[in-house]
Amino acid sequence: MQVRVLYLGMLRDLAGRERELVQLSDGARLSDLYAELQQRIPKLQSFRNAIALAVNYEYADGAATLHDNDEVALIPPVSGGKVDKDSTAAITLPLVSEHCSLVGEPIQTATIVAAIKHPEDGAVAVFDGIVRNHSRGRRTLYLDYTAYGPMALRQMEQLTQQALANYAIRDVRIVHRLGRLQIGETSVYMVVASAHRGAAFDACHWLIDALKKTVPIWKKEFFEDGAVWADGESFPAEIPRAGGSGSASK
Numbered sequence: 001m002q003v004r005v006l007y008l009g010m011l012r013d014l015a016g017r018e019r020e021l022v023q024l025s026d027g028a029r030l031s032d033l034y035a036e037l038q039q040r041i042p043k044l045q046s047f048r049n050a051i052a053l054a055v056n057y058e059y060a061d062g063a064a065t066l067h068d069n070d071e072v073a074l075i076p077p078v079s080g081g082k083v084d085k086d087s088t089a090a091i092t093l094p095l096v097s098e099h100c101s102l103v104g105e106p107i108q109t110a111t112i113v114a115a116i117k118h119p120e121d122g123a124v125a126v127f128d129g130i131v132r133n134h135s136r137g138r139r140t141l142y143l144d145y146t147a148y149g150p151m152a153l154r155q156m157e158q159l160t161q162q163a164l165a166n167y168a169i170r171d172v173r174i175v176h177r178l179g180r181l182q183i184g185e186t187s188v189y190m191v192v193a194s195a196h197r198g199a200a201f202d203a204c205h206w207l208i209d210a211l212k213k214t215v216p217i218w219k220k221e222f223f224e225d226g227a228v229w230a231d232g233e234s235f236p237a238e239i240p241r242a243g244g245s246g247s248a249s250k
Contacts (some may be wrong), residue, residue: 031062048243061240077232125200155247
């Protein structure tokens with residue numbers, strides 16, 4: 001059988017390519033594929049406990065059985081560049097789910113807040129992530145956000161559904177900007193509506209922390225003397241790693 005492998009974020013630079021086709025024996029597992037990739041790209045050995053793997057847009061552990069034409073993504077710790085072409089089809093923005101969207105244009109913050117407010121709400125909590133003018137002790141020129149689009153949107157929607165189930169809130173909206181962002185522009189905008197402020201604050205805090213750790217969006221920072229991928233936050237324990245740490249969470 002044949003599977004499609006995608007190298008995302010900084011792993012594209014490590015692999016020297018964005019994607020490849022890999023032939024495997026029928027019944028092969030995800031761990032078999034990763035072992036084959038480590039033979040092809042020995043540097044992956046150093047990252048095996050930091051990389052997560054996804055099969056058809058869902059995080060998976062090494063025991064997952066692969067099937068012909070599956071799409072397997074190698075995902076470095078997420079941190080937050082333009083839209084990747086690393087998906088089954090070309091991505092056309094915006095990508096929209098019930099509560100979330102990925103956009104390539106400036107986020108219309110006032111419109112989002114106005115649309116979510118209802119008479120029964122006593123509070124609307126907002127997180128507005130803004131591009132700052134410095135990082136790593138250097139002056140930032142601009143940022144570039146890259147996403148594994150279909151999976152990122154799916155993960156964002158799953159987070160909003162968890163927030164709606166676990167907090168006393170009425171509604172949520174999350175919008176993430178992709179592509180080149182200038183200083184002062186909004187990169188991610190999150191709005192939580194509820195009857196009481198405590199639940200809105202708590203849900204908003206949890207959502208942005210979870211998004212930064214689990215949603216496959218990466219940030220590249222551009223300075224006067226070069227560019228670097230932003231350091232990603234470690235995956236939470238429930239997301240399995242390519243090296244075997246973490247537990248299955250499908």
